[in-house]
Amino acid sequence: MESLVEWLWDVICRPCLDALGFKDAPCDDIWPRVWWIHTRHLSRLPLHAAGRHTAASSSIDTVMDRVMSTYASSIKALIHGRQHTIREHDTPEPDSALLVAMRQTPNLSVGGLFPFAVNEIDMLAALCPSLRLEPITPPRRI
Structure with a gap:
């Protein structure tokens, strides 16, 4: 362990x-x-x-x-929970969301390819402002 x-x-x-x-x-x-x-x-x-x-x-x-x-079990569950929190506690500063996409995961049995990972991160980054979250994305490796 x-x-x-x-x-x-x-x-x-x-x-x-x-x-x-x-x-x-x-x-x-x-x-x-x-x-x-x-x-x-x-x-x-x-x-x-x-x-x-x-x-x-x-x-x-x-x-x-x-x-x-x-x-959180999913981004949908997090969004739902954050929306209720935002209504109850209106804070002046947004929190941050680190969004990391791995297009290829080494040693994964199904080939390790996730061709839509970057698209999903872009979609989540677009949602962040509505949740009062500042998206942070590390530099992407090609």
């Missing part, structure tokens, strides 16, 4: 948190929240537990040291 949570940290969670600007532990009691929406086989993995949980690692080498994690 230790190698799994370290792999999740190195490959998925740390790059996402770094892209969102969550590189350190919060200095106050206001923790940033990250909604993880993972699909297929990835949905069985504990993204919230990802990290290097050793005495030799720094105190910010885990997801739990940087953010409060929440899971």
